[in-house]
Amino acid sequence: MKRRYFGTDGIRGEAGREPLTPEFVLRLGQAAGRYFRALSERPVVLIGKDTRESGDLLEAALAAGLLSQGVAVEHLGILPTPGVAFLTAELAADAGVVISASHNPYQDNGIKFFGPGGTKLSDEAEARIEAGLDAPHPTQRIATVRNHQEAERIYMDRLIRLGPRLDGLRIAMDTANGATYRVAPRVFQRLGAEVFAVFTTPDGRNINKGCGSTQPATLQRLVQGGDFDLGVAFDGDGDRVVLSDRRGRLAHGDHMLYINALVRGEPLVVGTLMSNLGLERALAKAGVAFVRTPVGDRYVYEELVRRGGRLGGEQSGHVLFLDHLPTGDGIQTALLTLAAVLDSGRPLEAWVDELPMYPQTLVNVPVSDKRRIMQHPELEGWIAQAEAMLNGGRINVRPSGTEPLVRIMAEGPEERAVHEAAAWLREQIETALE
Numbered sequence: 046m047k048r049r050y051f052g053t054d055g056i057r058g059e060a061g062r063e064p065l066t067p068e069f070v071l072r073l074g075q076a077a078g079r080y081f082r083a084l085s086e087r088p089v090v091l092i093g094k095d096t097r098e099s100g101d102l103l104e105a106a107l108a109a110g111l112l113s114q115g116v117a118v119e120h121l122g123i124l125p126t127p128g129v130a131f132l133t134a135e136l137a138a139d140a141g142v143v144i145s146a147s148h149n150p151y152q153d154n155g156i157k158f159f160g161p162g163g164t165k166l167s168d169e170a171e172a173r174i175e176a177g178l179d180a181p182h183p184t185q186r187i188a189t190v191r192n193h194q195e196a197e198r199i200y201m202d203r204l205i206r207l208g209p210r211l212d213g214l215r216i217a218m219d220t221a222n223g224a225t226y227r228v229a230p231r232v233f234q235r236l237g238a239e240v241f242a243v244f245t246t247p248d249g250r251n252i253n254k255g256c257g258s259t260q261p262a263t264l265q266r267l268v269q270g271g272d273f274d275l276g277v278a279f280d281g282d283g284d285r286v287v288l289s290d291r292r293g294r295l296a297h298g299d300h301m302l303y304i305n306a307l308v309r310g311e312p313l314v315v316g317t318l319m320s321n322l323g324l325e326r327a328l329a330k331a332g333v334a335f336v337r338t339p340v341g342d343r344y345v346y347e348e349l350v351r352r353g354g355r356l357g358g359e360q361s362g363h364v365l366f367l368d369h370l371p372t373g374d375g376i377q378t379a380l381l382t383l384a385a386v387l388d389s390g391r392p393l394e395a396w397v398d399e400l401p402m403y404p405q406t407l408v409n410v411p412v413s414d415k416r417r418i419m420q421h422p423e424l425e426g427w428i429a430q431a432e433a434m435l436n437g438g439r440i441n442v443r444p445s446g447t448e449p450l451v452r453i454m455a456e457g458p459e460e461r462a463v464h465e466a467a468a469w470l471r472e473q474i475e476t477a478l479e
Contacts, residue, residue: 050178051171053341053446055157057146060099065154067106069178073156074110076177080170081116081139082185088139091193093121093129095145095224095282098249099154103144107156108190115186121196125224125283127374128200130163135199137161145224145282148259148361149448151250164371165343197228204232207369208380209387212237217273217289219264221257222247223281229376233277236380243267253280258287258362258375261295269293275383275393279375284342285362286375288382290394298362299324301382303400305356305366306333308385315348315357317341318441322456323402340443342373403438404460408453408467410474415444418451418474427473431455434466442470 050056050064056073058065081088090111094100108118119138121129126143133141141159149155158166158174166174216238220226222245230242243263244256256263261278268276268289276289288296296304299321306314306328313334316324320337328335336352338344342365345357349367358364363373366381386393412418424442431440438457445452451474455467 048168048172048175050175051168053343054147055143055155057149057153057155059152060097060103060154065099065103065156067102070103070106070156071110072178072182073174074107075114075182076110076174076180077140077158078111078114078116079177079180079182080174081111082114085139087115087117087188089117089119091119091121091129091133091136091138091141093124093126093132093141093143093196093224095126095143096123096222096226096247096249096252097146097151097154100144103154103156107142107144110182112188112190113184114182115188117188118190119193120190121193123224123227124196124200125228125374125376126157127284127370127372127377128196128224128228130159130372131200131203131370131374132193132196133159133161134163135203140166143282147282148253148257148280148285151252151254159372162371165346201228201232201235204228204376204380205235207377208232208236209384210237211383214238214274215272216240217264217267217271217276218242219244219256219258219261219276219278221253221279221281222251223253223257223279223283225279225283225376229277229279229283232376232380241267241271241273257281258285261287261289265289265293265295277379280362283375284373286364286379287362288379288393290397291392292394294394294397296382296393296397298358298360298364299402300397300400301362301364301378302356302358303327304382304385304389304396305364307331308389309356311354311356313352313354313356315345315352315354317345317359318443319360319407319454321360321402321405322439323400327400341446346371403456403458404463405454405456406463406467408455408471409445410451410453410471412449412451412474412478415449415451418477419444421477423473423477427470431466431470434469435459435462438463438466440466440470
């Protein structure tokens with residue numbers, strides 16, 4: 046069955062507009078409730094959210110739909126996405142739901158489901174829920190709703206058990222005015238670090254605004270200009286993280302995969318089409334197998350499971366440690382990476398020095414019809430011509446899974462050629478749109 050609304054990371058859009066209207070989300074809750082009722086006699090669904098102003102509205106509509114179908118709802122409050130995944134498994138719930146649009150601006154929001162065990166729902170399950178959207182769903186036995194008072198504490202306790210001692214470290218932290226704004230500073234402090242946290246005052250509209258893992262410049266300047274050992278920046282829903290070394294240089298997902306692979310002795314790392322050639326070649330030199338998947342953590346997860354691997358992730362800082370959790374967790378990733386750095390006896394900046402990155406650029410082309418561009422008869426030829434400009438690099442063109450964009454990634458040994466190739470290819474696509 047084909048999915049219309051679910052993308053690679055749930056359903057996303059501008060809150061209050063199709064498809065994320067209260068009416069649609071109510072029907073989604075009813076359809077999901079009917080699906081979960083078919084699997085369990087008395088299903089329980091956990092709901093968490095980030096700090097967007099639209100979160101309460103969408104949560105209420107979704108909960109109403111679930112409750113009307115006899116599905117009990119437990120509200121977790123503001124909690125990072127991986128916290129919801131963990132608690133879904135820990136509390137043996139039938140499903141978990143996160144209301145968040147991750148790194149997107151506050152106007153957007155989204156709905157993502159986790160199944161039992163904290164793994165994402167399969168494509169088939171999402172398609173079945175979609176198939177029930179237009180069916181009548183008369184109210185069934187009305188279920189109960191409650192607020193789970195201990196959700197944040199249970200999640201924090203897990204992270205504290207997982208993390209290394211950080212005594213003596215001075216850490217600057219950017220919580221993106223998002224879901225980690227309470228949890229992350231407290232976890233690092235409980236582990237002994239001295240934490241200076243910024244962007245910790247969400248107002249419903251400032252999530253990811255000029256801050257967080259996608260805009261870490263303020264954090265980098267803070268670390269570079271202050272007496273800090275490193276910096277940590279999360280995204281809005283807390284499943285991604287990037288680090289800054291003492292010199293203000295970023296250590297993103299590729300760096301964290303490299304550090305953890307070598308210190309943990311991993312034989313395999315799974316990345317994506319966006320993973321830097323520098324990572325691929327450095328891992329090969331170290332004797333570590335490297336496999337690429339399409340962009341999206343679900344594809345990384347599936348490939349790791351298929352190959353029996355434990356470590357994989359995306360350049361964005363969405364890193365999977367399957368020996369700990371079946372989804373990415375920014376706080377977990379930061380803690381495990383710091384544990385690896387401490388175990389190695391080498392500072393973070395030494396690891397950044399060791400992994401030279403090829404110049405890479407990402408260009409977003411706004412489009413009204415992504416399929417039209419991706420199926421254009423000349424696209425393959427344009428890509429080949431752009432790659433010829435790179436002298437040993439590569440080009441990747443893909444549709445965004447959550448926005449009306451086609452993304453062009455160009456990478457190669459010469460920065461000027463990288464930008465010229467990406468600009469030339471963008472011009473061909475924009476001309477085709479006229």
